Amino acid sequence: MGRPMLTRRKFCSFCVDNIEVIDYKDPLKLRPYISNRGKIEPRRRTGTCAKHQRALAVAIKRARHLALLPYVPSHIHKTEGVGIRD
Numbered sequence: 001m002g003r004p005m006l007t008r009r010k011f012c013s014f015c016v017d018n019i020e021v022i023d024y025k026d027p028l029k030l031r032p033y034i035s036n037r038g039k040i041e042p043r044r045r046t047g048t049c050a051k052h053q054r055a056l057a058v059a060i061k062r063a064r065h066l067a068l069l070p071y072v073p074s075h076i077h078k079t080e081g082v083g084i085r086d
Contacts, residue, residue, distance in 0.1 A: 012047060012049040014048060015052065021055075022059040024060070024063045027068045030059060033046055033060065034069065038071060038072055040056070
């Protein structure tokens with residue numbers, strides 16, 4: 001029997017920085033919360049609280065609608081970048 005694996009508790013970066021509103025117009029801040037396949041990362045991976053995860057999902061969807069972020073990963077591969085418009 002081995003020792004149980006200790007996992008570090010993740011804290012919501014938005015709560016720590018005291019950010020109330022997540023800006024959809026800043027895709028560089030939204031990018032860490034999107035997988036390389038273009039999907040929104042779950043709470044268990046990012047460590048965000050439920051309140052900010054909901055706001056983050058809305059912000060990412062708004063940014064996608066305005067073409068600030070891609071919907072699909074093929075757009076990322078074609079541009080050979082992070083898939084963010086400048």
